[in-house]
Amino acid sequence: MNDGLLSDNINALCQDEKGSIWVGTSEGISKFDGKSFYNITQAKGLVNNNVFDLLSDSKGRVWVATIGGVSMYEGGKFRNLTTENGLLSNIVYCVKEDKSGNIWLGTYDGVSVWDGNKFKNYTKVHGLPNERVESIMIDHSGNAWVGTYGGGIAKFVKGRFDPVQMSEGINSNIVKSLCEDREGNYWLGTLNGLYKYNGDRFVSFTSADGISNNNVLSVFPDSVAAFGLER
Secondary structure (H helix, E strand, O other): OOOOOOOOOEEEEEEOOOOOEEEEEOOEEEEEOOOOEEEEOHHHOOOOOOEEEEEEOOOOOEEEEEOOEEEEEEOOEEEEEOHHHOOOOOOEEEEEEOOOOOEEEEEOOEEEEEOOOOEEEEOHHHOOOOOOEEEEEEOOOOOEEEEEEOOOEEEEEOOEEEEOOOOOOOOOOEEEEEEEOOOOOEEEEEOOEEEEEOOOOEEEEOHHHOOOOOOEEEEEEOOOOEEEEEO
């Protein structure tokens, strides 16, 4: 790339505690300090170049979810965590931090939660409707929700996942992204539209309602509501 960015295939963004922007791509990370890009790949310690998600946590660390495990950046260097360290799968789609500082990782084979020392793993045995978890959300009350590839969504309650019954009119149970708006509604980005869930019922938004594409890969809240990004 002429501007210094590793790749125009961008999967994730985050801002670290110093204000630098981390751009996760299919070929590594491009870190922007406001003037120029500094590129980070496996040659510089990253566990894998194909980055799916990024998180800047409350301790100032940056977490990198990849197709080869997860990297945690702290003190100028990476610590890599894989199945050899207890991670369920090296294919890690998403990473979130809960209110206690635990790091939640959605993987191809379930959810792994890092408490700072070890992983606690959750699979179908613990109620997951599908073990391929592509999105995680921590709501305002501190509850963890997951979006799965083929099983819809589930809420983590007392050590187990409680799947939400997807109502009639929901045309996709492949949930790529989750967020909560300021009114407490949950928004789901799926491969067949955007859905709003108020705890009782779902409302759908598709191209027929004005969104540009039914393939909604990312949703995020702003000060008013929530928006979906399609590509």
